[in-house]
Amino acid sequence: MNHLWEHLLKQGILGTASGFSFPPTHESLQQLWQQLTSHSTEEQFLSTLAVLNQYLQNGRLPEKIETPASVDQAHEEFPLCNAVALSYLKTILRDSQQKSFLFQEWIRLAGQAKKRVPYELVPTLLNRGKNIPTIHAEISICVGQRGLWLASLNEEWQYLRAFSKGAFHKNSEASFVELDPKEWEERTVPERVAFLKYYRHFAPEKALNILQTSWKKDSATNRQIFLQVLHTQLSLKDEDFLESCLQDRSLQVRETALQLLTSSLEFRFSQKCLQFLAPYFSERTKSGGFKIKFPKSFEPEWEKMGLEEKIPKQGLPLLHVGKNMNTEGVWWLHQLLQTVKPSLLASHLQLSLESFFSMAQSSDSKSFLTESLLFSAKYHRDGDYIFAVLKHSPPKDFSYEQVELFENLAPEAIEKFLMHEFQHEKNKWLENSYYLAPFLRKNFPEGFSQTLSERFIQDVLPRILEQNKNSYSYYTREILKVFSELLEPMLYPQTEALLKKWEPSLNKNEKYDQESIDTFLNFYQFRYQIKKEFMV
Amino acid sequence: MIEVNVVAVNWTTDQIIAMAPDSSSVQAARKLLVPRKWPSLGVNDDALWGECQGSGKDPYQVSIALEEPAFKCTCPSRKFPCKHGIALFILHADQSSHFKENTPPTWLADWLSKRGERKVKQEEKKTQPKKPVDEAAQAKRTQQREEKVQKGIEELELRLRDVVRRGLLEMQSQSYQFWEETEKRMIDAQAPGLANFVQELGSSIVLKENWSSVFLTTLARLHLLLESYKRFDQWSSEQQADIRMLIGWTQSKEELLQSQGVFDTWKVLGQYLEEDERLVVQRVWLYGEQTGRYALIINFTFGPSRRIVDRSWLTGTQLEGELIFYPGATPLRALVKNLKPPETFRQIRGDTQWLEAFKRYKEVLKQNPWQGAFPMLLEGVTPVFHKEKWYLKDATGYGVSFNATFRRLWDLIAISGGKPITLFGEWRFQDFWPLGVWAENVYQDLAPEGVIVA
Secondary structure, three states, X not given: OOHHHHXXXXXXXXXXXXXXXXXXXXXXXXXXXHOOOOOOHHHHHHHHHHHHHHHHHHHOOOEEOOOOOOOOOOOOOOOEOOHXXXXXXXXXXXXXXXXXXXXXXXXXXXXXXXXXXXXXXXXXXXXXXXXXXXXXXXXXXXXXXXXXHHHOOOHHHHHHXXXXXOOOOOOOOOOOOOOOOHHHHHOOHHHHHHHHHHHHHHOXXXXXXXXXXXXXXXXXXXXXXXHHHHHOOOOHHHHHHHHHHOOOOOXXXXXXXXXXXXXXXXXXXXXXXXXXXXXXXXXXXXXXXXXXXXXXXXXXXXXXXXXXXXXXOOOXXXXXXXXXXXXXXXXXXXXXXXXXXXXXXXXXXOOOHHHHHHHHHOXXXXXXXXXXXXXXXXXXXXXXXXXXXXXXXXXXXXXXXXXXXXXXXXXXXXXXXXXXXXXXXXXXXXXXXXXXXXHHHHHOOOOOOHHHHHHHHHHHXXXXXXXXXXXXXXXXXXXXXXXXXXXXXHHHHHHHHXXXXXXXXXXXXXXXXXXXXXXXXXXXXXXXXXXXXXXX | OOOOOEEEOOOOHHHHHHOOOOHHHHHHHXXXXXXXXXXXXXXXXXXXXXEEOOOOOOOEEEEEEOOOOEEEEOOOOOOOOOHHHHHXXXXXXXXXXXXXXXXXXXXXXXXXXXHHHHHHHHHHHHHOOOOOOOHHHHHHHHHHHHHHHHHHHHHHXXXXXXXXXXXXXXXXXXXXXXXXXXXXXXXXXXXXXXXXXXXXXXXXOOOOOOHHHHHHHHHHHHHHXXXXXXXXXXXXXXXXXXXXXXHOOOOOHHHHHOOOOEEEEEEEEEEEEEEOOOEEEEEEEXXXXXXXXXXXXXXXXXXXXXXOOOOOOOOOEEEEEEEEEOOOOOXXXXXXXXXXXXXXXXXXXXXXXHHHHHHHHHHHHHHOOOOOOEEEEEEEEEEEEEOOEEEEEOOXXXXXXXXXXXXXXXXXXXXXXXXXXXXXXXXOOOOEEEEEEEEOOEEEEOOOOOOEEO
């Protein structure tokens, strides 16, 4: 800032009541100040300000800039998306009420089609995508090389650095390119995860080696995050390392290692756990169920597996423990049951899951066993076992209980149950959107599969419409809204044809029903139009 | 010789949406972007039309005369254009294959015919002799206004001296009511130009960056204007015209339109809206291809229709025709006398150095020391990060900083990619405010989205 101006600024801020003096300057301006001395202090200030402003405006020059410009030298790898797809994106970005879901869907489709956006939209995408890690890889495609260059200039977009060399693209069809090992330790955690995922995809053993180079230096949180990457291409070659993780000082790391080691019967650890468990399931009751023998002593080997001999101070984490049960034995068996997936235990016992479940239901320690097995199923994300439980449970509304049950299950597992539910409609899930809507949105971030969508359209939609033909239902509208976001877009034409055949009965709420249908169709059609553009 | 390739305007969705009165209209229009809602759709060289099924028995009849464009719809909405008009236009822009018919229906032909008749009448009215003016009454009105303005200025000067005495720090903690009240007093004094200055002062206090310097710059300009007004007779007639315009005197548009204009091909380089409680102001910058002159079109809307400004101006197009400039020492503000329909332009030239642009600016300041924001068009400038700030650097190594209210800096950097671009914008006393950029043979609007709330 010019020092003369600064002089006046300071006085202006404090006010001329605190005093005023002309800015000290060269003679020609001093002569001008002299002409103002007869005026009041305020007028002196104002006139000096006006003169100085004109003086500075007239004398202002641009600054000399020594710094060279940073230039984006890279050639774009991917073509621009077409004008229609772009207009849809602009519609989504413009509509402030629009859900993030549509934006993510557009980005995902564009990323899969390897299409990018015009440069003027790149910053908008970088900002919108910042807090949505699930689409970072697609964002890196959509913003192109220009976006990656921009990201290098702005701290807020550092999340894209993981994709700066292109080699980290999970959709990359390029052959494996060795990366500089130094990058592993120097990058941020999201970048390192992307780095690891890339290696795990192309060279799983190298990924493991890289992970181990910094293992002792990484924090517990980071170790747990990196360990989860080993789910990809998990094999016996990971076994030794994972077993060493069972002794890690971090509970999170130990639990993650446990989940990995018990995900397959091939691992020594799984086999060992099952060998320990099997004897307690060797006897049968008269009705054919399991006659459970609780352990009488704590095996030394169990400690190495991570089990604790003493019951926790806060008590057993189980509700259904009989008065006559040996609580220590219950605790130990419960922990043993947590070491493997119930479906793996069933396989090991050479039982079908249906039989295993049935035998558990007929067990002499049914309450304990079913509760403990459910604990284990949730912990190990054993979708197959949970599916068996739900199939045989009495009908229930969709509530927090179901949300907990499905927590962290793979979408395929949840889909399996939804397929069954849509077909048979055992539970009254569709009447309660309060829990169901957010649950579906969370667990199907990329929408339903084609198969599940078809099942919904064929089985569920006609039922919803028929049931609500003569009355307006708030839930109908909410459910239709949710499914308009989740259904496979390319099934829109057949859905529209189906709805055209349905005529709402004339009643006082017809307007609402028709509006629900229109809202559902409009949104669904928009998604269909978007997807069509990327399939051209 | 400047080669110019022109392309007839094919309306894009962005341009159509820019015509909408508000964002809720755009959202409502989006729900109508399905062909099944339109039992009939047609197009010919002059118009688009369609029937849109609403909740009633009969569909709404929607028409667009393409020349202007002008909209008509039988729906009861008071918005203009309504959601049906917007949807019809966008539908044609995105999915023209659905427009089958080319023989306009009777209801459209009637409307087009009436429009033609109205145009003829308007032309006839221009050539009719004017009613005689009561000069004595006019002189009296002028004198009354002069007296009001003088009183207003005296009051304003008192208030400004009070501000200066108390200091900006104290003013910052004062409620905005002080400025609102002063603004109203200037309106009452029939000096709306001074009211604008007061409004600028009040707005600058709430700026996050550099507020005190911005405030003092505005104060300096205002004081210069007030002192200049006191010495009115010492200025040339052109400079007097500038002073009067800044105070808020208006000139009859009808009288101005009688004067000789400037013919050129006028490129629309940038535009933006400013809004306060009283009105919405639209500023459109034009650049004459042959004359090298800049022109500023200013439109106002008041009251309930405040958002309906002239949306036919499309940044990135050019229009051949005649503009009339308001009198002044360095005329910038202009009126449209007649302009042909717009065409997209494909080339643009400007100053190649900041020193050239500054030289022009200083020439203007010599004749018009009250010059406000000044248009500058620079070729070959590059965004550069230097000493914790972004600058626009020219090929000779000189640069200027961006105005703090420029919100699309990263969009500009993305468009540039670190390579030279041609940029148009306003020099706002200390820094540059971009409004349009030419890159990769396309001119793009950089104006802030929506209306700037003043």
